[in-house]
Amino acid sequence: MIRRLAALAAVLAAARALAADSLPALGAEPAITASGISSGAFMAVQLHVAHSRTVKGVGALAGGPYYCAQGSLWAALNSCTTPTTWAPVPPVEVLRAEAEALARGGLVDPLANLASARVWLFAGKLDRVVEPPVVDATRRFYALFRPPPGNLVLVADKPAGHGMITADAGVACGLTAAPYLNDCDFDAAGELLKHLFGPLEPPAAKETGRILAFDQRPFAGGDAFAIGMGDTGFAYVPKACETEACRVHVALHGCRMSVESIGERFVREAGYNRWADTNRLVVLYPQTTPRNGAWFRDFRWSYVFNPRGCWDWWGYTGPQYATKSGPQIRAIKAMAERLAAPRSR
Numbered sequence: 001m002i003r004r005l006a007a008l009a010a011v012l013a014a015a016r017a018l019a020a021d022s023l024p025a026l027g028a029e030p031a032i033t034a035s036g037i038s039s040g041a042f043m044a045v046q047l048h049v050a051h052s053r054t055v056k057g058v059g060a061l062a063g064g065p066y067y068c069a070q071g072s073l074w075a076a077l078n079s080c081t082t083p084t085t086w087a088p089v090p091p092v093e094v095l096r097a098e099a100e101a102l103a104r105g106g107l108v109d110p111l112a113n114l115a116s117a118r119v120w121l122f123a124g125k126l127d128r129v130v131e132p133p134v135v136d137a138t139r140r141f142y143a144l145f146r147p148p149p150g151n152l153v154l155v156a157d158k159p160a161g162h163g164m165i166t167a168d169a170g171v172a173c174g175l176t177a178a179p180y181l182n183d184c185d186f187d188a189a190g191e192l193l194k195h196l197f198g199p200l201e202p203p204a205a206k207e208t209g210r211i212l213a214f215d216q217r218p219f220a221g222g223d224a225f226a227i228g229m230g231d232t233g234f235a236y237v238p239k240a241c242e243t244e245a246c247r248v249h250v251a252l253h254g255c256r257m258s259v260e261s262i263g264e265r266f267v268r269e270a271g272y273n274r275w276a277d278t279n280r281l282v283v284l285y286p287q288t289t290p291r292n293g294a295w296f297r298d299f300r301w302s303y304v305f306n307p308r309g310c311w312d313w314w315g316y317t318g319p320q321y322a323t324k325s326g327p328q329i330r331a332i333k334a335m336a337e338r339l340a341a342p343r344s345r
Helices: 002-019 039-050 073-077 092-104 111-116 132-143 188-197 265-269 273-278 327-340
Strands: 032-037 055-061 118-122 152-155 164-166 181-183 210-215 232-237 247-252 281-285 291-297 300-306
Touching (some): 039 247, 092 111, 092 132, 118 132, 164 188, 181 265, 188 273
Parallel strands (some): 055 118, 164 181
Antiparallel strands (some): 210 232, 232 281, 291 300
């Protein structure tokens, strides 16, 4: 029986290995931007602060300030999502001081880089999962670095629930329901990309690039599952980017929005791809995976309690989760570096 189980495990591992291609080296520009919804927004802000030398701008929908949870699940479920008088959002001056201490230790890039960054934030008026005061704290955190006028934008006037805000995909605007894509007649992906990059060409009427499924494991020390990530990630590659040097934007889904929860709907319907086609932009869609604690897979034990498949913004992968050493941040950065590597001849 043990031999049979071992053989089955080997077969399953081989099947996963064959299920996705390698992420290609496309000679992309090394400087990147990032955005996300919910836990993906928290992660996008973490990625930005950790690697502000190369992450030049960030978009965050329903996301809080850097290091908001400070390693506490209780804070993540209360102060940083639904704050009250008794559990307020941490003072942004305290969070800046925490980030400065990390920067002095070389665990994140110098915070001076944040002064020139472009930041686009969104808070839904009907969002009761990550409430508007949390997003306003993100605005106040970035405002501490005195960005030039116009670099820091908060959109907070839409009657939106909790989800990725789109022009025409998903559930009704005010709902909070799967697949957490909200049809608000507002193209959040387009608006944030225009803010981060400046004037853009209009989006393509129809996508003409390709969605590539790739193996995430090489970017996660060989075991993406052990750090709460899926074996397979996705990238949207416009035709022009197959032969030309393009920019890279990292788009991060939220909790309950990974491919295992809603299929490829975020990858296909969040709104980034048609803009990518006409603006020389590769969109990277890394993926988490739901975990329910200890698990034995591929002859390894790992423990991750993350049943909703959230990105780690409170410390389930370890105390360094919000720094350059954070396992998920390392993986995402490695993916972007792979896209920027010279093309093979």
